[in-house]
Amino acid sequence: MIRIENLSKSFTLHNQGGAVLPVMAGAGLTVAPGECVGLTGQSGAGKSTLMRMVWGNYLAAGGHIWVGDLDIARAEPRQIIRLRRETLGYVSQFLRVVPRVPTIEVVAEPLLQLGTDPAAARARAADLLARLNIPERLWALSPTTFSGGEQQRVNIARGFAHPCPALLLDEPTASLDAVNREVVLTLIEEAKARGAAILGIFHDEAARARVCDRLVDVTGFTPQAAA
Numbered sequence: 592m593i594r595i596e597n598l599s600k601s602f603t604l605h606n607q608g609g610a611v612l613p614v615m616a617g618a619g620l621t622v623a624p625g626e627c628v629g630l631t632g633q634s635g636a637g638k639s640t641l642m643r644m645v646w647g648n649y650l651a652a653g654g655h656i657w658v659g660d661l662d663i664a665r666a667e668p669r670q671i672i673r674l675r676r677e678t679l680g681y682v683s684q685f686l687r688v689v690p691r692v693p694t695i696e697v698v699a700e701p702l703l704q705l706g707t708d709p710a711a712a713r714a715r716a717a718d719l720l721a722r723l724n725i726p727e728r729l730w731a732l733s734p735t736t737f738s739g740g741e742q743q744r745v746n747i748a749r750g751f752a753h754p755c756p757a758l759l760l761d762e763p764t765a766s767l768d769a770v771n772r773e774v775v776l777t778l779i780e781e782a783k784a785r786g787a788a789i790l791g792i793f794h795d796e797a798a799r800a801r802v803c804d805r806l807v808d809v810t811g812f813t814p815q816a817a818a
């Protein structure tokens with residue numbers, strides 16, 4: 592479902608005399624449907640950079656990133672927007688929302704965008720919010736004033752609302768208590784069971800051991816290692 596081939600990336604530091612920083616070369620990995628692959632490697636090795644390239648926020652210098660039959664390394668912005676709506680989900684560490692939109696709508700929105708019946712979309716959102724222990728009295732409020740852990744759970748609920756065939760998870764259990772961490776791990780297991788291909792960064796070693804089928808150390812993709 593996700594196939595990365597010979598991927599490279601360098602950053603051009605325009606505010607530092609145009610210095611070019613090669614950060615990745617010869618990167619390759621695959622994630623099959625129903626599989627969860629964890630990215631490892633020390634801080635600065637390139638885990639987030641690789642995830643942002645798969646999400647389409649960072650442009651690849653070379654190589655391919657297939658998600659289904661779309662090569663994100665060469666795709667048009669409108670193709671990437673469509674892929675994100677229908678096929679590829681992303682649970683980042685931080686919630687970014689339009690102010691004043693109620694939490695229930697924030698979570699239901701990915702389904703509403705796909706044309707799901709509004710009542711069914713809100714019912715799915717309510718189910719996820721309840722499972723993630725967001726009190727019902729908060730559902731009509733904007734999550735902008737919620738605590739860090741509450742915002743992360745709203746973000747997770749939104750990320751799991753539509754059953755995407757491919758999912759990117761950036762530290763989905765960071766800053767969660769034991770009860771909610773367990774809920775999130777169960778959601779990940781359910782997504783795998785329905786066939787989602789998941790690529791994730793998990794600093795929580797026990798979580799990683801539980802949900803990841805394989806680990807890929809991105810240190811092997813640093814330009815010196817690949818040379």
Ligand SMILES: Nc1ncnc2c1ncn2[C@@H]1O[C@H](COP(=O)(O)OP(=O)(O)OP(=O)(O)O)[C@@H](O)[C@H]1O
Pocket residue numbers: 602612614632633634635636637638639640641
């Ligand atoms: N926007 C950017 N501009 C310039 N350099 C960047 C940019 N983003 C990342 N880098 C560089 O790319 C390298 C990889 O960074 P990245 O954030 O992907 O590492 P990481 O493995 O996710 O680290 P951590 O575990 O600390 O989050 C680092 O040397 C970093 O300085």
